[in-house]
Amino acid sequence: MGNLKIPVVFSVKCLLFSFWCFAASEFSFRSTMVKLHEAATLPCYQKCTGLVTWVNQYDGVARCDQTSCQSTEGFQMSHDQYLKGDLSLTITEADFRKRMWYTCRCDGEDICAVSLRIDPFSLPVSVQAGQSLSLDLPVPDNVEVTLNRTDDGGSNTFSLCRIEGHKAQCNPLYKQRVSVGSRLQLKEVKNQDGGVYILWDIKNDEAIGMYTVTVNGRPSFYCLHCLNTRGRNPASAGRRTSGRKQKVLDISIISD
Incomplete structure (x- = not known):
């Protein structure tokens, strides 16, 4: 049997697909739901020996390196946990203004994305x-x-x-x-x-x-x-709803 020849274009596509799958496995999407005015922890567990930053759609809120951690008011990161690979961000008091996506980066590369949600x-x-x-x-x-x-x-x-x-x-x-x-x-x-x-x-x-x-x-x-x-x-206004049965929605929500 002759040597099997694989087109170069096909090989490149396979390589890119494999790289995409590896990158996707390293990046995680999550959501955290808490009650209004309670503390919220946005989880992220990755080993990072460089600069870790948490950002939202507006600005950076926290950062850690091998020396120390810094954060803006209302946000916290633990340096001891950072050294152990726990890069989680704590929001000290959740409210609707803070309800958005937060992204954790290691040396500028996105590694975690967490959505903060508020329980009705x-x-x-x-x-x-x-x-x-x-x-x-x-x-x-x-x-x-x-x-x-x-x-x-x-x-x-x-x-x-x-x-x-x-x-x-x-x-x-x-x-x-x-x-x-x-x-x-x-x-x-x-x-x-x-x-x-x-x-x-x-x-x-x-x-x-x-x-x-x-x-x-x-x-x-x-x-x-x-x-x-x-x-x-x-x-x-003033229109009476029909006599058919309404769908019942239980408003109790289980945190992710």
């Missing part, structure tokens, strides 16, 4: 009829606030306000009573204003959190399916 919060709020309701918006822009309220024992979900580019478009039925800034303010609260106020991240299409509002001591209405049945059209 759920808070009860009580207000007296006739007073003002104030709800904090931890994400003040690119957010939608929907309301799931009870009317005569039924469920009615609609978009209350949608904020994009720091401009708010609110439901016409509420426009005269609502104002939006870093907080959502609803004046002259009525009994029918009670229900579940859900905050949605428009950009990432995910829940930020929910407020269960009771008016004049009326029983709390806790809604498990609200995070999957929000209204998106402000013109749909």
